[in-house]
Amino acid sequence: MPQHILVAVAWPYANGPLHLGHIAGAYLPADIFARYHRLKGNHVLMVSGSDMHGTPITISAEREGVSPEEVATRNHQGFLESWQKLGISFDLFTTTHTPNHAEVVHDIFLTLRDNDCIFKDTMPSAYCPQCDRYLPDRYLEGECPYCHFPAARGDQCDECGKTISTLYGFRCSICGASPQIRISEHFFLRLSRFSDRLESWARAQTHWRSNVANFTMRYIEEGLRDRAITRDLEWGVTVPVDGFENKRIYVWFEAVIGYLSASKEWARINGDSELWRQFWTGDARAYYFIGKDNIPFHTLIWPAILLGYGGLNLPYDVPANEFLTLEGRKFSTSRNWAVWLPGYLKRYDPDPLRYILSVNMPETGDTDFSWREFLRRNNDELVATYGNLAHRVLSFTYRNFDGHVPALGELDLSDNALLSKARDTLDSVGEPLSNCHFKEAIKAAFSLAQEANRYLDEKAPWKAIKQNRDAAAQTVGVALGAVSCLRTVLSPFLPFSSEKLHRLLGSGGSVEDVGWSFTFPLTGQALALPEPLFTKLDDELVAEETARLG
DSSP, X not given: OOOEEEEEEOOOBTTSOOBHHHXXXXXXXXXXXXXXXXXXXXXXXXXXXXXXXXXXXXXXXXXXXXXXXXHHHHHHHHHHHHHHHHTOOOSEEEESSSHHHXXXXXXXXXXXXXXXXXXXXXXXXXXXXXXXXXXXXXXXEEEOTTTOOTTEESSBOTTTOOBOSOOEEEEXXXXXXXXXXXXXXXXXXXXXXGHHHHHHHHHTOTTSOHHHHHHHHHHHHHOOOOEEOEXXXXXXXXXXXXXXXXXXXXXXXXXXXXXXXXXXXXXXXXTOTTGGXXXXXXXXXXXXXXXXXXXXXXXXXXXXXXXXXXXXXXXXXXXXXXXXXXXXXXXXXXXTBSOBHHHHHHHSOHHHHHHHHHHTOOSSSOEEEOHHHHHHHIIIIIIXXXXXXXXXXXXXHHHHTTTBOOOOOOOOHXXXXXXXXXXXXXXXXXXXXXXXXXXXXXXXXXXXXXXXXXXXXXXXXXXXXXTOHHHHHHHHHHHHHHHHHHHHHTXXXXXXXXXXXXXXXXXOSOHHHHOSSOOOOOTTOXXXXXXXXXXXXXXXXXXXXXXXXX
């Protein structure tokens, strides 16, 4: 029976373009996972959106001298274009700046307040007399109290990843002045109240990745503290309480609610305002794809909000990835040490990037992207292993059998071995995919391509056809079966080339119509005129792309 699968993906700050670190961290694994489950026939809802209220947006807006909404709207449009070109298949990619999102945030806020999960209290807030305003956390810089990194932000340390309540020697990141401390009234989430329930729940999630489980338990063991959920800001979701008109809901609280608000927006767009419940209740499973710096927000804070609200499923899995580095160094937007996604997509095809990030995905530890490795994997693996296999089988068949799939005769031992390998590949790829082990899955898929190449070299139909046309037909027919299987198992990773191969095999519709199954091309089926799946890249690109960095 089909499952309901919610694929909830981290909301990017709409303050600038995306880079490859973002894609490897959350968006590509989420898309692979969603595409696989659609092929399996499951009901999938993949949602996310632009976080338009984070302080990175207001910082960018002030630097440009424009409104935060103008900056966020422009970058949101850029995200939409990037998703389309890279093949990230959201069912809805919305924003946090919609009436629907504000309505859902207000509902959760007021319900938590009614359930005594939110309380009012005062707190010291940083106020910059030189800038004449309160300073949100991201407007503060100082020394991290845990690892002593000198340029930590007021909300989180980029060096050690810990959330921060107090910085040492903090200063205004805009003007550098030392802020004053003023007392301000705010609402707080009673996170400490949920400690025991969260611990019991988290310990029961034995399928979580070790980094997620360890990170979560460390926070619990250190003691969960109540957290302010409003701030002295002018940009963001309003606080639905009299007397708080000049304050806004803190972005870390309202952004995670976006998964629910996006689901409700999707349901309304599809004509049934209750449709979202199928993905949030009962046997539905929710998977949250994020980077490791967001783990506590999705394994502690969001589950606490859901527990306080009541009636909705907690996350089933939070397959957080580690970080991607670039040529051995951390990505740095300020130093332009990044490969920006829009720039990449102007110069190269999407599937080679999807491939290298999949086979090198930072699932259990940081991994590195280099242009030399990109070139090698494109030319030696995509072009020479998989692309060459498909092209030589299709070209030979098209040329020697009048552009049609030949009939199969009686299979011999090696024929059956390759076809058995193809059938088994559905499971050897599908099982790790269902468990969010993407590197293992794509390597299993490529082992079929390697086996099919060995089979072809052994059978040598280009020689056999001179003496035994039927034997050559048998070989290419079996090889076409393996290629057809590769079209399916690689479709979640390489959707563009899989659809192209689907067309070259003479199949109608799309790969998703075939489903997660091993189907032979029909005898007599007309093939399309063969063309290569991938393009071999020149060695010069390494120097050219490296020169763009920094």
